[in-house]
Amino acid sequence: MMGALFVPFLHVAATPAAPLKIVATLPILKEFTEQVGREHVEVRTLITGLESEHSYSPKPSDLKALGEARLLLEIGLGLEVWVGGLVKNASNPALRVVTTSEGVGLIRDHAPNAASAGNPHIWLDPENAKVMVRHIADALIAADPAHKDAYLTNLADYLRRLDQVQTNLLERVASLQDRRIVTHHPAWPYFARRFGFQIEGDIIQQMGMEPSSAHLAEIAKRIKSRKIKVIVSEPQFNQKVVQALADETGARIVVLSPLPGTVKGTETYLALLSSNVTKLVAALQ
Ligand SMILES: [Zn+2]
Incomplete structure (x- = not known):
């Protein structure tokens, strides 16, 4: 019971x-x-x-x-x-x-x-x-x-x-022929490895140090001889150096951000990823 x-x-x-x-x-x-x-x-x-x-x-x-x-x-x-x-x-x-x-x-x-x-x-x-x-x-x-x-x-x-x-985003990158870029500071190797971009040089190699004129001349030479079309700049850094490099080489500047919220349309992480890939694909096509 x-x-x-x-x-x-x-x-x-x-x-x-x-x-x-x-x-x-x-x-x-x-x-x-x-x-x-x-x-x-x-x-x-x-x-x-x-x-x-x-x-x-x-x-x-x-x-x-x-x-x-x-x-x-x-x-x-x-x-x-x-x-x-x-x-x-x-x-x-x-x-x-x-x-x-x-x-x-x-x-x-x-x-x-x-x-x-x-x-x-x-x-x-x-x-x-x-x-x-x-x-x-x-x-x-x-x-x-x-x-x-x-x-x-x-x-x-x-x-x-x-x-x-x-x-x-991987689908968007898939058809891209030329994937070569020069970047502002070394923020992009993981991004490049995932999405198949090829970094040919960095303007700033060490944080807190302005690039030497010898290094800038070397980067300019590389951009011209390899016909690299895109320089990735970042909003947090001095734009003068990048502009001078673009003027000298004819390469296009694309402003990408490593952090969300610093460039319009990148308020979230996912928006940042999409914005960075979309801008690069548009510039490299
Ligand atoms: Zn950084």
């Missing part, structure tokens, strides 16, 4: 939890985190889209935000050299630093500084973005296991959208 079972049920107080406080070094990491975390996260970014990804001017409010955050998301690879000191000064034992470049297949073409193991501009390849987004999802789940299902659903959703855009 079945007796009525009464199991006392422990109700955990169902007050809506405050969103998880997170600090990201770059806007791109903020965007990835918001895609996975949505209403469960509150993300602040240290570098804004209007600066270069290499420059950071600390604000007192940044230190306060780090003192209250559970996660700090960085690219790593020596891009954010200033982050170590900031974390130390925040002295927040609950803060976990998440390095989103872990496991990415690195291109070791240049090192911005001695701490660098490879080129840090990994996010410009959507396959690397997928690795980064997965790291972020893992970190969110570890810090806030109560919303694991939501994080996993949002992750799957965003990975699917990344896939769609990548497939569309």
